[in-house]
Amino acid sequence: MQEAVLKVDGLKVRFKTEDGYVSTVNGVSFTVHEGETLAIVGESGSGKSVTSLALMGILPPNGEVVEGSILYRDRELTNLSKKDYRKIRGNDISMIFQEPMTALNPVFTIGFQLREPLMLHAALNKQQAHSRAIEMLRSVGISDAEKVMGRFPHQLSGGMRQRVMIAMALSCNPKLLIADEPTTALDVTIQAQILTLLRNLKRQSSTSIMIITHDLGVVAEIADRVVVMYAGEIVEVATVDELFESPQHPYTKGLLNSMPKIHDVVDELYSIEGTVPSPLEMPTGCKFHPRCPLGDSECAKIHPSLESKEGDHLARCIKVAKKELVV
Amino acid sequence: MIASKERTVIFEVKNLKKHFELSKGMFKKQKTIVRAVDGLNFRVYEGETLGIVGESGCGKSTTGQLMLGMLDATDGQIIFRSQDLATMNKEELRKARRDLQVIFQDPFSSLNPRMTVEELIGEPLIVHGIMKGKELRAHVLELMQLVGLREHMINRYPHEFSGGQRQRIGIARALSLNPKVIVCDEAVSALDVSIQAQILNLLNKLQRELDLTYIFIAHGLPAVRHISDRIGVMYLGKMVELAGRDDLFNQPLHPYTHALLDAVPIPDPKLRKEHDLIEGEIPSPSNPPSGCRFHPRCPYATDKCSKEEPEYREVLPDHFVACHYPLTEVAKRPVPSV
Structure with a gap:
């Protein structure tokens, strides 16, 4: 395994709002290795963008990292002064945004x-x-x-x-490039140009890329490993091939199935019922259980941990852990 | 899809043009003409979904607005059920507009934040003087059920809903007057994948139950392929290709269509490949290239392409294309000089 460039451990971010403190990222841990492209996928409200802002030290004034550590090559970033953070941002980690x-x-x-x-x-x-x-x-x-x-x-x-x-x-x-929805605002032919550019960049240099996106098509095009987020938590981590071939978490499966495919037309799309919960009304137990086809009373009680299914393939689901899940 | 014999034309668009005049420079003396829509010819059949795709600036949204009678055409005709929109008097236009409804991209800005769900869905019925009071409320509840909104939500305001639910309110509002045609202008583009699937399924269900005709304008090709019977591809104000959805995807004839389809990321890492990238940017519609508008970016362009504008013609049954060298005739094409 390549050396780790960035190691995020137990990251928690909360925002101060009129309704009190709201946690939008809850105990997120992952590693970006040298030269790899890691994709963070999720829908709106999953906490993917807040995670990237926290890594860059550019959370809005009402947001703060309350727990966890962000290690950039053995250097802790969460307690850096503004001035030192600025040095890291220019030289070591840089970022591109959705709307340039x-x-x-x-x-x-x-x-x-x-x-x-x-x-x-x-x-x-x-x-x-x-x-x-x-x-x-x-x-x-x-x-x-x-x-x-x-x-x-x-x-x-x-x-x-x-x-x-x-x-x-x-x-x-930079050693690490964080790209937050870099192609979302672009037309599809221009998106293809930019994705090709990022792919070539990875080939020519040792820069690691962390790409944040909602588009599983972009993930399949560019990522080596994938982190799937839902309601402020990681629900699955896998290599890109494994994620698309044998997704474990019911949410990941639902996401993959609900995409209209360009080469494979179906009469009715699979759809995940309901909507992403608001951070103010988080369900108990597994946060996905009210929308999950397998969710039951046990899921409403137990908050599952991120467990290894096989090697580095992790999923946060008690059904997967018990192998009760029928594909 | 509907068999070609029994198809009834609901819209006939003939040589449709919309040019906008922009003024710039000191004292706004310089006038530029933006040719947003520049000569469209196509039909829409009753009960079908016609997808219109294209990138920014291709004129797809302007086309939708023209067909709704929200904009006046610069030239050409839009014939809705054998009557030209431009020659209708006020009363006729009012009636036509009841049959022509729209769903917008952004359910956040297209709904009045000070109106409740009941007012939002019921407003068109009041405006057209069709219903009021208890009858109206009952009808609103019926519409809410149709689009999957629960009864108890009737007195809520838009900000209390998520994006997907707001889009359902927009759909119920569009359905309230029992329209024949709904123009969906990027109706699912702003939604998350899982919500997008819910709305696409809902639109399909409603079409079956209510015999609706959809004009589905979008830039996201997978969604367009999913919902459309036929698809038209626009580039810089022109329709470059129009065909049944499977024909278009399996056998694109225009080099631009080919490039557009090729650029769509495929959600399967095993199919990862190098794209046939098309070079350059989309030119400005105020100064479109001569001849074929795609020629500066086309890998197969010849001298002829830069001089003569290709005719939009039916090269295969129900398959229209505007290209001097459509891709089936690839063997006959002069070898591109590299």
């Missing part, structure tokens, strides 16, 4: 925004930073890089802006 327009500064040129981190974190002078920035833009498939350097974000298309974001995120050779 909100992440880029609208009043500075692309060139200025690309040069800045290079001069700050890599200690290059302006000239060096400029040529390095152009190099970076070319590497993400922007052919007229010199021209783009002088443009402002609003003058670029969505796909172009996402490329610029990726170039910026990679400019200081």
Whole structure:
């Protein structure tokens, strides 16, 4: 097994709201290994995005990490000062977001925004930073890089802006790239271009990628391992092949079955009943049991732990643990 | 799908165009014309679901709005049940609009936050003076049951519902006037996968029970394939291909359709492959390329493609395409110079 770049253990995040404290991430643990692409999948309210914000140390002011540790190569991140976190964010971990327009500064040129981190974190002078920035833009498939350097974000298309974001995120050779729904706002042909770019990036460098997405198609295209989240918890962890071939948790199965398939048309789609519970009204026991086809009185009482089914394939379900589950 | 003999045309769209004029520059002196929809020809048959797909800026939503009579066409005709929408007088248009309803993408912004479920679903009936009082409430409850909302929710406000339930309210509202046609404009795009499946199943059920015709506009191809009988593919204001859904997916004739289908991520890691990427970005509809609008991105484009606009024609039965070199004729195509 490759060396761990990031180790998250028992992470708990809560938000202060008008209705009191609300926990949105409840004891999440996973590891990102060197050179691997880990996908975190879940629907809205699963806590996947909050997890990534917590890792980057950029939770909104009313949110806080209450428990757990985030180890970046033996360095604990949860107790870092703002200043030290900023160093880690530029040099070691970087992030790309769903909507690059909100992440880029609208009043500075692309060139200025690309040069800045290079001069700050890599200690290059302006000239060096400029040529390095152009190099970076070319590497993400922007052919007229010199021209783009002088443009402002609003003058670029969505796909172009996402490329610029990726170039910026990679400019200081991070060890870990966190990509939060990087292709969700893009058209499908542009999405294919960006996914290919990320795949090539992994081939050419040792950068680990953690991709957060709701789209199982994107997961199948790009991930090595997958973490499935539901209502603030991890419900299943597996390699991408195992997850799609033999999903264990009823929620994962439901998600896979409810996707309309492009090559396989069925009359009626499988659908998971009900909706994701609100963090204020969490069900007791297994959080999925009110929507689960196998949920019974036992599931309402026992909160299952994440157990190994086979090797590294983990699932949080008492039925799976007891092998009662009929496929 | 309905057999071709017994199909009744409910919509006939002829050479439909919608151009928007934008002003920019100092004193707004520069005028640019955005050709959002630029010459569409197609039919919609009663009881079918016609899917319309395409990427941003292709004009699919504008097409939907034109067919609902929400926008006036710049040129061309939209014939709804043998009458042109543009020549209808006010009263006729009002009647037509009862038969033409819409479900929007965003159930968060399309429902008035100050209205209860009862008011939201009942409003169209009051506006058209069809029902009131107890009769109305009973009808609203019936509609709620039809779309899977529980009775006790009738006095709640939109913010008390999740996205999927709000979309159900939107559907009940659209159904309240007993329409013939519903335009679903990205109706499931904003929903989570598990909720999307619920809504797609609901739409299918309603179509069977109420004999509805759907025009399903979306960018998500798997959902469109699931629900449609026939699918039209748009690119920069033009319909580039239209065919039965299986024909379109199994044998795309237009290079753009091929690229679009190829780009959809397949939820099976064993089928992971390199994509046939199409280069470049979608050009602006205010300055579309000459000839075939796809030619700058098309791997097979020739000189002819940059000069002559391809005719939109029926090359196979019920399979329309606008391309000089449709993909079946691949052998006849000049070798692309690399």
